[in-house]
Every structure is written in C-alpha cells, then in structure tokens.
Amino acid sequence: MAALKASKQGLAKIKQKRKELGWPIGDHRWLEEASSILGVSWEEKGYLADGISEGTWSRFLAGKEGINTPAFKAYCQVLTINWEEVANPLERQDWDSAPDVSVFYGRTEELDRLEEWIVKDRCRVVALLGMGGIGKTTLSVKLAHQIQDDFKSLIWRSLRGDPPLQDLLGELILFLSNQQKTDLSNTLEGRLSQLMECLRSQRCLVVLDNWETVLDTGSLAGHPRQGYEGYGELLKRVGESQHNSCFVLTSWEKPKEVAAIEGPNLPVRSWKLKGLGSDAKNILKEKGLQEESLWEELIQLYKGNPFALKIVATTIQDLFDGSVSDFLNGTLFLGDFEYLLSEQFERLSQLEKKFLVYLGNYAEPISRSQLQDFFCSEISVTELLKALESLNRRCLVEKINNENGTFFTLQPALAKYVTRKYK
Ligand SMILES: Nc1ncnc2c1ncn2[C@@H]1O[C@H](COP(=O)(O)OP(=O)(O)OP(=O)(O)O)[C@@H](O)[C@H]1O
Ligand SMILES: [Mg+2]
Secondary structure, three states: OOEEOEOHHHHHHHHHHHHHHOOOOOOHHHHHHHHHHOOOOHHHHOOOOOOOOHHHHHHHHHOOOOEEHHHHHHHHHHOOOOHHHHEOOOOEEEOOOOOOOOOOOOOHHHHHHHHHHHHHOOOOEEEEEOOOOOOHHHHHHHHHHHHHHHOOEEEEEEOOOOOOHHHHHHHHHHHHOOOOOOOOOOOHHHHHHHHHHHHHHOOEEEEEEOHHHHEOOOOOOOOEOOOOOHHHHHHHHHHHOOOOOEEEEEEOOOOHHHHHHOOOOOOEEEEEOOOOHHHHHHHHHHOOOOOHHHHHHHHHHOOOOHHHHHHHHHHHHHHHOOOHHHHHHOOOOOOOHHHHHHHHHOOOOHHHHHHHHHHHHOOOOEEHHHHHHHHOOOOOHHHHHHHHHHHHHOOOOEEEEEOOEEEEEOOHHHHHHHHHHOO
C-alpha cells in the first residue's frame, strides 16, 4: 500500500495544529476520531480502523517513516489540515549504492549553502569537487536527504563502472517517468530530449557520483574521455535549458562544461570541498586515540581529510598503541591514502606532474611568476597558465592569496607522495 510521511514544513504545521487543539500527544481521542473518519466507531465496536494505532500516530508525528495513505489522511483531517500541504511530495526515490551517512560530522555551513543554492536559488547543476577521500560522496548523500522534501523524484547513481551515456539516460528516463516512457529513443540525441522532458515535467533530484570516471586522463582537467563526450553534452543541456530539476555531481575534477557556464549568480555552480577541520576530532575519538591535545596537529597534517585520518588513526592504534605523539615523531605516513593519491596523480598531464614535483620539493608557497621563471625555457606563458588552471580545477594545489599576491603550495601528504616518487 502507498505510504505517506510528512515533510519538514509539514511536521511544523502538524505540531502547531496539535498545540492549537490542546489535546496531549497521548490522548486517545486522536485515534478515536481518525478511526471514525475511516468508518469505525471505537465506542460501538471497541476497536480502531485498520492502520490506526498508537504506532502509526507516533510515526505520523515523527515523520521519519511513511504510514499508509488512508491513516495519514485521517490524522490530517483530525488536525483540520489539508493532507496535501503536509505530505512529503517525494513520490519516488532510488538510492542505489549510496552509503549510509548516519555517522556524519560537521559540514553544517556547506549543507546550508548548498541547500540555499538548490532550494532557494533553484540551481540546475551543482558540482561538489574535491580530492579523493575528502567526503564528497558522503556529503552528496547527506545533502540529498536534507533537501528531498523539495523534489518529487530522487535518484542517486555512481558512475563507477563507466556506464555508456545511452544506458544511463535510459535508466534515468524510465525511473523519472515512473516506467511510463518505455518507447526509449535509439539515439543519444533522442534520449537527451526525453530526459529533458522528464526534468521539465516535475522537480527531480539526480545525484551522479564519481563524475571523474567519465573524464580523460593524461590531459588537462575536466575533458571528457574518448567515447564519453556525450556526458559533457548532458551537463550543458541540464545547465543551460529551462526545467525544474537539479543535477548534483561529485568529481575529483571540475568538468570543462561546468567551468564554462558556472557563476556565483548563475544556475550552474561548483563547491570545492575542504577538509573536516576540528570536526574531524570525532573520527579520532571514534577510533579511540589518546592525547587529545595533539589531535589538531594530526588533523592539520592531513588537512582534515576524513579518509586519510581514518587510515592513520587505525595505524596509530595498531602500531603506536594509540599514542599520537609517537606517531607524529616519525615520518609522515600515507598508508592506503597513497593509492588514492597515486590514482589522482596518474591522471595529470606531463606538465602538471612537473609542477607538482616542483611545488612538492619547495618548502615555501610559490608565486606564479616564480613558476614562470623556473619553467620559462621549457614552456610558453599560455601553457603555464593552462596547466595551473587545470591543477586548480583538480583541487590538488592549494591557493593562498595574501597582500603579496597569489601563491601555490601542496598539502603535506601530497608533497610527501610526489617527492618520494621523484626522489
Ligand atoms: N562529514 C563526515 N563525517 C564523518 N565521516 C565522514 C564525513 N565525510 C566523509 N567521511 C568518511 O570519510 C571517508 C571518505 O569519504 P567519501 O567516500 O565521502 O569521500 P570522497 O570524497 O567521496 O572520496 P573519493 O573521491 O575517493 O570518492 C568515508 O569513510 C566516509 O564515511
Ligand atoms: Mg566518493
């Protein structure tokens, strides 16, 4: 049976109405009246209508799980509320392999801003960018949970496994049309048009994780992989056409189509995800580390990357008996984080690799003109700027702006990785 639950705003309305009516939460009259609306009088029969019970009433009030539609409507009628105004409009959701995010720390500022972009500003494409392990996937799931009330359909997909665009489009069209549009076009162009129809006809949230999978390696950042050029066209269409829906994507690199059409006041925007900061202490606490006074230093060393911190925290427990000071006295440890860094490093163009090695070997942040002086015999200024911009789009270099200009540097873990690789 179809189930309904209250939206966030709906819950506030239910609470307000309950207060106005003045009966305590546990008053049996709520149930009796709802039951008689469904045609079963408690006084006459001594039992309640199907679906009316203390359990459904408390689930209705909590709004976390759906309850059957007749009971939902009856409870609304008792409260003299129009059920359509309080019911969560989300009719269809498919979370596929989205991870569980019940353990989630910090990111309140990010979630607030992203919600504002999507719900208030009606952005059509939002790209969550950041290096491996920084928390993009986790944030995308948390965000989707937070804003789901604003949508009629929600679908979350990872692009791992490189689905051909035609297949992905087919899956999206079938899901978003509630399996109604079965006459799928045989051409990419046709399917793009069918998808746009779905995005126009209702408000849908489509989350696509691991966008970097469909981007090229060995060239500048954000260019589509051979055979996957259609994905760029998809982004352009969704970003530039009129519709009511939103695509959220996560990626190691900013796709070039996003770079071309994004802007702080435009419907296409990107968010570069930083580390967790002090909130990462919760991860260290979870792992049972000691010497809390040193946790901030440890977090800084790995720039608050939750994946890296999980790895080192396990190592500190296993090999250093939980002692952070012993661990910090040794050499910077990368563990399995190295594989993730290596995967990202191998995607770079030759020139970007050279820049990273140069930055990694240099203790101080470096200005663009210093880079230019060093590489002037090898490359033109245009090539240098392109490579720098590309690195910036990959979230691998840190940019520091101060009164003396713009400087570039690498975070310690990446510096360690490149200098060890190119000793
Ligand atoms: N806000 C958070 N609170 C708690 N744990 C987090 C948070 N963000 C990320 N994590 C944890 O950190 C790890 C890495 O996160 P996640 O997989 O989201 O990173 P990612 O940026 O998607 O990485 P990749 O680029 O490799 O896909 C996961 O184990 C996740 O549970
Ligand atoms: Mg991820």
